[in-house]
Amino acid sequence: MPASLPRRAVRKARRIVRARRRTRELPDSPFRAAERILSPRYPEHLVAEPDDEPETDAADDAPANDLDAGREPAPATRVAGVLTPSTARRLGDVLPVAAVAPGARALGLRIEAGDVLVVERAALQSGPWSTAETSSGTALLLEVLDWCTEARELGAPVVLLDSGDPPNVGTNLLRGAADVVLPRPQETDPVLGPVPMSPVVSVLDRIARAAVEGDR
Amino acid sequence: MTSQSTPVERRVLLYGDGNINLIDGSTIWLVSMAQVLARTNSHVTLLLKARVVSRKMLEPLDGLDNVTVVDPFEGLGDAVPPNKLLSIDDVAHRIVELDRGRRFDKIIARGFGICNELARTREFDGRLWPYVIDLPEPGAEPTPERLRDLEEIALSAERMLVQTEDSRSYMEYRVPASAGKCVVINPMIPDDLGPLPGRSAPSAGRLQGVYAGKFAEGWKTLELCEVPGRLAERGVRLSLSMIGDKIMHSVRTPTWRARMKAAVTTSPGVEWAGGLSRDDAMAYSKTADIGFSWRAQALDSTHELSTKVLEYCAMGVAPVVNRIAAHVELLGEDYPLFVDSTLESVLDAVERVALDPDLLEQARKKAMDAIDHYRMANTVERIHSALRASEARPRVTLEGGRPVLLVGADLSSSRGVHAVLHQTAGDVRVAEWDPSLKGQEQARFDELSAAGVVVVEDAGPYLPWATRRKPPGQRLVAHVRDLRSDEPALREARLEEIDAFVFQAEPDRAAFAAAFDVPAERLHHAPAPVDTAYLDRPGLPGRQFRVGVLDLRPAAARPDTAVTALRGLLAADDRFSLHVRDDLPWEVADLREDQLERDYYQALLSGLAAEPAVAARIAFERPEADLPTWYRKIGWLLVPRRRGSLDPRVFGAQACGVVVRTPAEPGAADLYGDDAPYDSLDALVHSIAASTDPAEFAKLSAAARLRAGAHDLAAGGAAWSAALTGK
Incomplete structure (x- = not known):
């Protein structure tokens, strides 16, 4: 933060913004969420802000670098998601993973800010989420959509990993609920060449690409 | 076409919310449906929404003498413009009018609007066969009003038509009252529709x-x-x-x-x-x-x-x-x-x-x-069979023509009994009474007295009361679903006043005969009734890897053993999953303040939290009305030891090809089949893990369907006929 900005005013503005988010529960727009997760710096640009910032005048007197020390890069992004066992294992090698099963909310699992919610279409074809894309599993589909809504409200991006399975009754709804559908065509800057993806998105993209091409 | 010698089986009013002058899916369906119904020996009155300007769509009906096409603006001449369409209100009004003159046996209507309007009139309750194709999509949360309307349609309906098995699944989920009523008709194509004879292959390009x-x-x-x-x-x-x-x-x-x-x-x-x-x-x-x-x-x-x-x-x-x-x-x-x-x-x-x-x-x-x-002949067969099943005459005629009264404190699992009583005697009333009769005795007695036959579901608490108040000329039947829990009330009742006892389990009948001095001719056995035809649905791919549990209560089931079994199954193959279909006990408001039970759940949850890989393979699913659909994806059902009345859901699952496994105990094989009992959890895991080959599982699944046949509604018909009439 530039030293010229009054720290008290900045803190107040942050509190107001956070309070608005809590009370109005405005979901992030799909566009903004997509922008965020597709940034090559994702998740490094996420910062963890302490919930209870000191509001004493003493805090105002703290040096600027102390204030910035309260905004540290998130130690890691967690993937919470509807995942096949193999994808959960693969992602688990590089970052924390919380596989979501039907009813997991009742068991206490919650999306947290900083998570990325990954819904893998391949995971809906068998196992605990089987039938979720079909007419036989409407309750499961609605549960996945609820997870997506919760993630949106918390600003956690929602990523759908496509597969080669033919679209079913719920597929369009899942696509519509996601901020990003992977795999995506490689973006290329006309001057600088291929635009790199962040490590997390890059792994997810590879998994989705393999699923779509039937090379799992 | 119905020949003159074939008697008309029923009169059907058919309406579809489409303009007959245009070629589209709704009019094609309407004309096809008229053709199909004509082949079920029905007389079809086809009410149109628009005046016939072009007869193109109606040509297939030409020459069918049992189809009458009704021009909606008949007799109004040129006063009505050719493009005018009947409104929903108008259609309902016309149908009521036509019904007054012709008294239809079935009203088949397509479209939410008209079905809703017809249901509201209450004129067609028990005769309406709605075909509601415009259900709210899964992502569009229907308004409470819309749900209420759909529920009203389902309640008014005798049967509900759906296009495919998928449509039935979705209908049963969205409209719980439709469960048990949906008839899959499939889209239909003419029997003689085939390729052009002698056509030659096109040249390349x-x-x-x-x-x-x-x-x-x-x-x-x-x-x-x-x-x-x-x-x-x-x-x-x-x-x-x-x-x-x-x-x-x-x-x-x-x-x-x-x-x-x-x-x-x-x-x-x-x-x-x-x-x-x-x-x-x-x-x-x-x-x-x-x-x-x-x-x-x-x-x-x-x-x-x-x-x-x-x-x-x-x-x-x-x-x-x-x-x-x-x-x-x-x-x-x-x-x-x-x-x-x-x-x-x-x-x-x-x-x-x-x-x-x-x-x-x-x-x-x-x-x-x-x-x-999808050939029309197959659709004719399906619809004819559904029509005839709905028209089956009662097996017996009760003396005095008074109805049967089915009495119980909780009749939620008595749907099958109600169905079999209806098939047996026709007019069946239902009385779900508060277990405490204080202050209600006179009203209940009046209700009781109006019935020709009273069937008391479970002996407690009403059977002793009913035996002391039995009016002359009335038959009293005790339906014993679980002898152990009913025995105290049976000892309290005046057994000589009970004209017939119907036991759900044969061992209960034998035990009762040995313990009580009641003439053998009053004792009957009728298996737990299940509408097997309704539940017999194709299984979904991969079901041999899915294990189901219907009950979470530790007093009834042992979900922890299911989790242990899952652990063993996952060690054999990571495609296995466990599906628990019950309310979560810790979310149920009236969870008993039972410390042991709370400790049990706590231990279960802690165990799952410590094993996220296992927890991720367990689905806790809500008990919705679409249980038959759920059975389609489930391969195995873990059933607890018998602790009370038999759970008809288990036989329903078998009817859908689910293979049952239960701890070994006397009588288990008789109830669920020789392969069902297991001696240890290791044996359970082994028996499931060894049967994942699709062909192998298909054999087990077919055997389960066959076994469920013993519980078909017809299976207990003779026993119930004897119990209701004494003959």
Whole structure:
């Protein structure tokens, strides 16, 4: 933060913004969420802000670098998601993973800010989420959509990993609920060449690409 | 056509909310349905929504002397403009009027609006067969009003028509009152519809294509007009015939209609044939090699199959269709004319078959092989069977013509008993009384006295009370579902006043006969009744890897043992999953303040939290009304030891091909089959893990269906007839 900005005013503005988010529960727009997760710096640009910032005048007197020390890069992004066992294992090698099963909310699992919610279409074809894309599993589909809504409200991006399975009754709804559908065509800057993806998105993209091409 | 010697079995009013002067799915369905019903020995009164301007769509009904077409504006002459349509209110009014004169046995109506209106009149309760195709989609949360209306339709309905097995699943989920009533009719195609005789294969690089139906934005008819021109650039000559005269407006793109009109008349390679009768349209279509049913991606989310696609298949015209699950199921994974919503995918697919006549021939063969199930003769059989099942006459006539009264404190699991009583005696009333009779005795006694036969479901708490108040001439029947829990009340009751005892379990009947001094002719055994025909549905792929549990209460089941079994199964194959279908006890408001029970759940949850890989394979699913649909994906059901009355859901699961496993105990094999009992959890795991081969599992599943036959509604009919009449 530039030293010229009054720290008290900045803190107040942050509190107001956070309070608005809590009370109005405005979901992030799909566009903004997509922008965020597709940034090559994702998740490094996420910062963890302490919930209870000191509001004493003493805090105002703290040096600027102390204030910035309260905004540290998130130690890691967690993937919470509807995942096949193999994808959960693969992602688990590089970052924390919380596989979501039907009813997991009742068991206490919650999306947290900083998570990325990954819904893998391949995971809906068998196992605990089987039938979720079909007419036989409407309750499961609605549960996945609820997870997506919760993630949106918390600003956690929602990523759908496509597969080669033919679209079913719920597929369009899942696509519509996601901020990003992977795999995506490689973006290329006309001057600088291929635009790199962040490590997390890059792994997810590879998994989705393999699923779509039937090379799992 | 019904010959003069065939008696009319029923009078049916048929209405579909479509304009008979236009060719579209709704009018094709309406005319097909009239043909089907005519072949079920029904007299069909077909009420139209519009005055007949063009008879093209009605031609298949010509010569059917048991179909009467009713012009909605008959007798009004030129006072009514030709394009005027009946409103929903008008239609309901006309149906009520027609019913007064003809007293229909069945009212079959298509469309939410008219079905809702008819249900509201209450005039057609128990005769209405609604076909509601416009259910709110899964992503659109229906309003409470809409749900209430749908529930009202289902409550009024005797049966509900649905197009496919998928539609039935969705209907049962959205409208719980529809469970047990849905009849799958399938889209239907004429029996004699086949390929053009003597047709020759096209030469490489040339194709004749056809589109028949309405012109609409989501149906991609505008983009379709580009296809011949774009293919020509690739060296493929496609002549495309467009049949139809219904050009829809587009709310999203106001200019779409004008552009469509221009495109269909001016695009190179496109010939517009205009509107044709269905027969002419088919004759025209038969000359084509490929038929287009290309849709926008937004229309991929469908529970239903297009009749047009099936017609193309029957005519040997290979359909160009979106690759969606329903089409893959119909035509197979490797069907060569699957496309997505992009123009490129269509050009690629058509180019492929145009350049490879063998591939086109394969596509045509796959299409023709796919449609036998949808022939009209099969639909006639399904509908006739459903109609006759609803018209079965009671097996017995009760003396005095007074009704049967089924009494119980909780009749939620007595649906099967109600059904079998209805089949046996016809008029059955239901009385679900508060267990405490204080202050209600006179009212209850009056209710009791009005019945010819009283069937008391479970002895406690009413049986002793009823035996002391039994009016002269009334028969009293005790339905004993669990002797252990009923025994105290049976000892308290005046057994000499009970005319018949019906035991659900044969061992209970034997034990009762040994312990009580009651004449043997008053003791009957009728197995727990299940509507096996309704539950017998095709299983879903991979079900042999899914294990189900219906009860979470530790007092009834042992979910911890299911989790232990899952651990063992996952060690053998990571495709296994456990599906628990019950309310979560810690979310239930009236959870007993039982410390042991709370500790049990705590331990269960802690165990799961410590093993996220196992927890991730467990689905806790809510007990919705669509249980029969849930059975389709479940391969195995873990059933606890018998602790009380038998759970009819277990036999229902068997009827759907679910294989039951239960701890070994005396009588278990008699109840669920010789293979059902297991001696240890290791044995359970081994028996499941060793049967994942689809063919092996299919044998077990077929045996489960066969075993469920012992619980079919008809199986206990004789015992119930004897119990109700004493004969």
